[in-house]
Amino acid sequence: MNVQKIALNGFRNYEWETTEFSPGTNVICGPNAQGKTNLLEAVYMLSCGRSFRTRFDKELVGFGFSEGEILAEVWSHERQQTVDLRFRVGQPKRITVNGVKKTAGELAAVVNTVLFCPDDLNLIKEGAAVRRRLMDNAISQIRPRYAEILTEFNRLYEHKTRILKDWREKPSLLETLDEFSDGMARASAQLIRYRAAYAARLNQTAPPIHREFSGKGEELSLRYQTVSTVRDPYASAKEIYYDICDHQERHRQAELESAQCLTGAHKDDLEIEINGRSARSFASQGQTRTAALSLKLAEREILQAESGEMPILLLDDVLSELDQKRQEFVLNRIGGGQTLITCCEDAEISRRTGGKVLLVEKGKIR
Ligand SMILES: Nc1ncnc2c1ncn2[C@@H]1O[C@H](COP(=O)(O)OP(=O)(O)OP(=O)(O)O)[C@@H](O)[C@H]1O
Ligand SMILES: [Mg+2]
Numbered sequence: 001m002n003v004q005k006i007a008l009n010g011f012r013n014y015e016w017e018t019t020e021f022s023p024g025t026n027v028i029c030g031p032n033a034q035g036k037t038n039l040l041e042a043v044y045m046l047s048c049g050r051s052f053r054t055r056f057d058k059e060l061v062g063f064g065f066s067e068g069e070i071l072a073e074v075w076s077h078e079r080q081q082t083v084d085l086r087f088r089v090g091q092p093k094r095i096t097v098n099g100v101k102k103t104a105g106e107l108a109a110v111v112n113t114v115l116f117c118p119d120d121l122n123l124i125k126e127g128a129a130v131r132r133r134l135m136d137n138a139i140s141q142i143r144p145r146y147a148e149i150l151t152e153f154n155r156l157y158e159h160k161t162r163i164l165k166d167w168r169e170k171p172s173l174l175e176t177l178d179e180f181s182d183g184m185a186r187a188s189a190q191l192i193r194y195r196a197a198y199a200a201r202l203n204q205t206a207p208p209i210h211r212e213f214s215g216k217g218e219e220l221s222l223r224y225q226t227v228s229t230v231r232d233p234y235a236s237a238k239e240i241y242y243d244i245c246d247h248q249e250r251h252r253q254a255e256l257e258s259a260q261c262l263t264g265a266h267k268d269d270l271e272i273e274i275n276g277r278s279a280r281s282f283a284s285q286g287q288t289r290t291a292a293l294s295l296k297l298a299e300r301e302i303l304q305a306e307s308g309e310m311p312i313l314l315l316d317d318v319l320s321e322l323d324q325k326r327q328e329f330v331l332n333r334i335g336g337g338q339t340l341i342t343c344c345e346d347a348e349i350s351r352r353t354g355g356k357v358l359l360v361e362k363g364k365i366r
Pocket of ligand 2: 036
């Protein structure tokens with residue numbers, strides 16, 4: 001799959017701009033603060049309807065505009081498709097594919113992306129939230145149902161957290177607490193099955209990439225961690241649900257005292273080891289970067305195997321953060337699909353990739 005053409009109208013610092021991409025490598029270059037990441041963000045949004053930089057659609061609308069639009073021609077599933085996203089301040093966004101209204105979750109059936117940005121280089125050392133997001137983004141693209149359950153889970157989580165924070169002032173809130181706990185346990189049970197399956201898949205796909213990448217036969221391994229009472233995350237949703245309820249019962253009092261949700265899939269993690277030791281605690285800077293890249297490249301392979309199409313790879317500013325050897329590895333691996341790479345200096349990278357160069361300056365693309 002690839003984006004052939006994109007029009008950005010009142011999107012970020014693009015007032016009225018159209019550009020075409022090559023189906024292979026595209027090098028997006030230009031000085032700082034000109035709109036390179038904004039362009040990548042627009043392409044990313046075609047796959048999920050939301051930004052990786054903000055939760056608020058109103059930030060996407062260009063200053064001085066009342067509406068923003070991303071309109072793209074995409075080649076996907078052997079045909080040309082038109083994806084249109086419109087944002088209006090104070091209104092829900094409007095998404096259409098080939099003129100038919102769609103939800104954000106349905107976009108994954110048309111466009112898939114794998115994004116890699118400098119923050120991802122810290123994927124291994126950071127808190128569990130980043131690694132959950134890694135799983136969530138990937139699974140949502142291959143399993144639309146997952147995205148729905150996750151949205152529902154987050155809604156329940158926020159609501160229950162509010163109850164736990166406010167029950168002292170308003171004891172009547174406690175009447176609905178158990179209902180929310182139960183809903184969270186049910187949704188968690190489903191999320192856990194999907195995550196366990198994805199983690200297992202990642203554990204097959206990422207280690208060979210990492211072994212080759214590290215050049216020293218380093219062994220990467222991943223282990224999915226979830227609610228401690230869950231005996232088998234591959235079991236049926238019903239069994240997992242009962243195990244979670246067990247945890248919930250034992251932590252009900254602690255939840256009331258701490259005003260925090262203690263039971264559920266919101267505390268999951270993906271434990272990453274290199275040569276049998278926790279990467280988070282022991283790996284060097286270089287090792288964690290290599291592992292993070294291996295995970296992302298593995299994600300691209302898994303999405304391709306699932307949908308039969310190579311997802312669009314978006315590399316924001318990562319090359320400058322990598323040493324020569326890692327740069328070469330990435331550039332050698334990106335063949336076979338469409339890639340958009342942003343960087344500040346053009347000549348070098350475009351020479352090395354042979355890609356199309358798009359020069360971005362003040363919201364204009366040349
Ligand atoms: N809603 C908006 N309307 C207009 N301009 C915006 C909006 N949001 C962000 N910008 C501007 O867009 C500009 C470019 O941002 P972008 O992140 O794409 O830069 P960049 O080219 O990736 O730069 P860098 O090399 O520093 O990463 C910034 O100057 C920012 O102020
Ligand atoms: Mg940028």
